[in-house]
């Protein structure tokens with residue numbers, strides 16, 4: 397293994413961030429895990445006693461203050477910035493989604509520029525920054541890391557704009573702010589951005605109840621627990637464990653510097669497919685799973701293979717991801733009812 401390094405991970409107590417933390421710890425690195433909630437941070441630490449000496453929790457409560465990450469970056473060799481609001485349950489999209497996403501990226505990069513040891517910053521963007529809802533088939537096309545959604549800032553924050561669309565704006569304008577920062581300020585580090593689509597899989601971050609599941613896994617559970625088939629806005633997905641590997645590889649591979657990667661499975665999904673997997677894999681599945689059908693939309697593509705190749709990610713199957721998550725969610729439900 398390469399020399400152990402000291403890495404700051406933001407959003408460390410969230411769904412994706414916690415997997416990134418674990419991937420780093422497994423490889424022997426030291427992690428400073430930034431969270432808004434020191435209680436959640438402490439829960440994460442308690443549940444990883446084998447890594448007590450490698451894992452440190454810091455509280456960064458406010459993205460908007462430019463000094464927010466100043467202490468958190470002290471002494472680290474690299475940063476993985478995962479934190480960003482991901483919820484569709486909003487009342488003011490600009491205040492709750494767009495502004496904090498941009499402020500978070502700027503605050504992290506500003507702080508990193510003051511710490512000369514930082515050589516690279518990896519940023520979790522999203523396929524939401526790529527998707528163009530007006531791009532229609534035919535002809536068949538493939539989204540790549542070259543593409544950007546066409547939303548303007550004004551459209552993203554307009555009061556009539558839905559939270560789903562505002563979230564797409566939040567990811568686009570936060571990522572653009574990162575590329576602009578590097579271009580204008582020429583810091584001593586380079587950046588890598590990752591654009592995953594829907595991310596599913598088992599959880600390793602501290603949550604008390606299934607009701608607190610992150611946005612994407614909540615959709616899987618809605619199907620498995622018989623609520624409803626949600627609308628599949630895109631047929632693209634990635635397993636959270638594969639995405640965590642991509643984050644860590646993006647941090648350490650010299651040739652990844654300055655690039656944007658779409659990290660996505662070559663398999664496509666629909667919530668109808670989730671339903672079929674639950675029916676097939678779980679004895680109770682047929683009785684409980686949500687009603688209805690939903691075909692996989694196979695009319696267009698997303699190139700996740702470039703990232704697979706360049707970052708050395710071997711994508712898991714959708715069946716494995718759904719099975720692992722539903723198994724875990726069932727256990728949580730059982731424990732909640734006891």
Ligand SMILES: NC(=O)c1ccc[n+]([C@@H]2O[C@H](COP(=O)([O-])OP(=O)(O)OC[C@H]3O[C@@H](n4cnc5c(N)ncnc54)[C@H](OP(=O)(O)O)[C@@H]3O)[C@@H](O)[C@H]2O)c1
Nearest residue numbers: 407409410411412431432479480481496522594595610612
């Ligand atoms: N899940 C997906 O399907 C998916 C797909 C593509 C991209 N992404 C991106 O992946 C990242 C993590 O999302 P996730 O799925 O892991 O969701 P999550 O579990 O909701 O995690 C979001 C994380 O961001 C932090 N955060 C949110 N709003 C914040 C704010 N205003 N100030 C400071 N921290 C804030 C949260 O901090 P606390 O833990 O302190 O609350 C949490 O750790 C986000 O950048 C999201 O856009 C997610």
